[in-house]
Amino acid sequence: MDILVTLGRTLGFSMAAGVNLYATVGILGLAARYGWVSLPEQFKVFDHDIVIYSSLALFVIEFVADKIPWVDTLWDGVHTAIRPLGGALIAVSTLGEANPMMQGIVALLGGGLAASSHLTKAGARVTVNASPEPFSNWILSLSEDAFVLVLAGLALKYPILALGVVAVAFVVCLVVLGMVVGTLKRLFAQRRRALLGDQPA
Template identity: 45%
Template sequence: MLSALSLSAGLAWASGLRLYLTIALVGFGAAIGVVHLPPALAFLASPWMMSLAAVLAIVEFFADKIPALDSLWDAVHTLIRIPAGALLAAAALGHSDPSLQTLAALAGGALAASAHLTKAGSRALINLSPEPLSNWIASSAEDVLMIVGLTLALFLPAVFLVLLISFLCFAGWVLPRLWRGVQGGWRGMATHMLGVEPLRGKHE
């Protein structure tokens, strides 16, 4: 049961960060016999699913390194990562009680949302900076964090669940601050742009 809970939570959390890479890695692990998935998730190990996920993971890898495209990509994937995390979390419990699967879907959606919003909020704040190096560093750190977290969820479930609780506490603390920071950054940019345009009009 601990392994099933860890798999469910791990897939949801990782989907909020890197959905396609999560599917590709778990599917490949199942295909070579390293990862054992319930029947409801057996489709992840199919060649077409792994191939599609791998292609999209490569596209996401490069899109995530371009500041403007990264923010647009995150905005679009708000509608994809969170539902996918909910579905994967429910399917990870196999053919369990329907009420338990419903609860897992709700919890999985919440986990995917917390990971996604923390990622998207921090990256939106970083993207306000004109230099690209911080974006690359943050993106690479997210790649490593997702891979390490997913590995722990699959092979060290107790450790992962303890760390996941710590992450949720951190997300609850940092998300309001990220939102205020992004709002302040956008307001500052809007004020600067509105302040420059009238000056140009006077000279013209």
């Protein structure tokens, strides 16, 4: 049971980090500082002023940037390496004492989950930004914020349930990524045909 609790927290926070790294780190820091739930000693690594305040400040910046079409895509592009790396570091930090092999496996799992949720988020944003109206972008962004808050809350209070959510969300990410890739291929093909059609014979 203890291993499931550890994995639920570790992988839950890693997947959340792929969507919004700064909100995830901020929640971890606040939870460790104010004792929202009883957490293992290793969570104290997030209980530092510089970690908490910098993550919350960056979360505010991301919250605004994430609501502006194409600015969000640029922001996601910058974070393509940062979020998976952050997910891996969170996974190792929240794991606690373990042998190097286990730390390596958990780092790969955490980084992989963060990468899957990040790529799903970034790919969906590119597709949505191709539409002329901004409302779908705002709805998607707020939904992502809610997902991070809910998953982080579950990872803190109900880690075994969080582990189940992570498993389902990972499958959903794979399906959505496949749909996004197909949609982007069609958009690029249409754009290419339009450009070629505009060229003089």
